[in-house]
Amino acid sequence: MVLVLESATLDRYVADGFLLLPGHIDAHWLSRLNEAMDRLVDESRAAEPGDRRFDTEPDHRSDRPRLRRIHSPVDLDPAFAAFALDGPATDLAEALLGPNVRFHHSKLNIKWADGGDEVKWHQDIQFWPHTDFSPLTIGVYLDDVVDDDMGPMGVVPGSHTGELYDLRNPDGSWSGSLSDADTARASVDRAAYLKGPAGSVTVHNCCCVHGSAVNRSDRSRPLLLQTYSRADSYPLLGVGTNGKAGRSAHQLVRGSLPPTLTIEGRTMPAAPDWYNGSYQSIFSVQQGETG
Numbered sequence: 135m136v137l138v139l140e141s142a143t144l145d146r147y148v149a150d151g152f153l154l155l156p157g158h159i160d161a162h163w164l165s166r167l168n169e170a171m172d173r174l175v176d177e178s179r180a181a182e183p184g185d186r187r188f189d190t191e192p193d194h195r196s197d198r199p200r201l202r203r204i205h206s207p208v209d210l211d212p213a214f215a216a217f218a219l220d221g222p223a224t225d226l227a228e229a230l231l232g233p234n235v236r237f238h239h240s241k242l243n244i245k246w247a248d249g250g251d252e253v254k255w256h257q258d259i260q261f262w263p264h265t266d267f268s269p270l271t272i273g274v275y276l277d278d279v280v281d282d283d284m285g286p287m288g289v290v291p292g293s294h295t296g297e298l299y300d301l302r303n304p305d306g307s308w309s310g311s312l313s314d315a316d317t318a319r320a321s322v323d324r325a326a327y328l329k330g331p332a333g334s335v336t337v338h339n340c341c342c343v344h345g346s347a348v349n350r351s352d353r354s355r356p357l358l359l360q361t362y363s364r365a366d367s368y369p370l371l372g373v374g375t376n377g378k379a380g381r382s383a384h385q386l387v388r389g390s391l392p393p394t395l396t397i398e399g400r401t402m403p404a405a406p407d408w409y410n411g412s413y414q415s416i417f418s419v420q421q422g423e424t425g
């Protein structure tokens with residue numbers, strides 16, 4: 135479906151680096167997505183430690199599940215795949231990024247009731263660098279998130295055009311969050327906290343400083359997140375999580391693959407993407423045996 139955003143909305147995204155679209159997702163999709171989440175939460179009850187589908191809190195038990203995150207839900211249930219790969223989230227990505235869109239990854243941050251973990255202030259692009267800064271993440275609250283004590287997503291307006299912070303500890307190990315000193319400089323006191331009824335959508339650019347507090351309420355805060363980029367924005371391998379983004383990662387979800395790519399200002403014709411295909415060798419290609 136072609137979704138057209140008002141130009142004022144697009145301008146806001148460009149200026150602030152984020153959007154909140156209250157109640158954007160309809161009740162039909164919400165119930166499909168909630169049913170899929172409930173099925174997976176049920177499956178997590180019997181999951182062995184180390185099951186890569188689930189990130190559970192230390193006191194997760196089969197009779198009392200406590201999940202932080204479901205990894206790559208798009209690979210685990212057709213409802214999540216339909217929503218992210220050719221559904222309302224894809225429509226919105228196209229409206230924001232233009233006709234050619236690549237999917238990167240998805241995750242479902244559940245942030246369980248009564249103490250679900252905080253997400254410390256960070257930017258996303260350092261986790262999965264690309265050849266440009268077009269990547270953005272579309273989130274959908276699967277339940278009402280109207281109170282501050284639920285740990286809604288907080289985003290610092292305009293931070294997407296500012297400094298890209300070091301997300302490492304002083305000893306060089308990865309912390310995944312801004313240091314205290316950088317947090318003090320990052321104007322997090324100006325953060326907008328994105329709240330709304332179930333079906334409300336958040337969008338944030340990959341360079342936005344964002345995070346969220348502990349869920350101190352008695353209700354979970356399920357936020358389904360999916361990340362897209364322009365199709366001519368390429369995830370860099372050999373750094374960050376790009377090689378671990380799930381089975382559906384990197385696929386084109388709208389439009390066509392641009393025939394060229396540009397790096398350091400130099401443009402070259404792009405080879406086909408053999409990520410999920412079969413490349414034989416330069417010999418078979420040059421002899422015209424394979425393409």
Ligand SMILES: O=C(O)CCC(=O)C(=O)O
Pocket residue numbers: 243253258285286287288344345346357
């Ligand atoms: O769940 C949230 O509040 C923030 C999510 C986020 O920033 C992340 O998972 O990288």
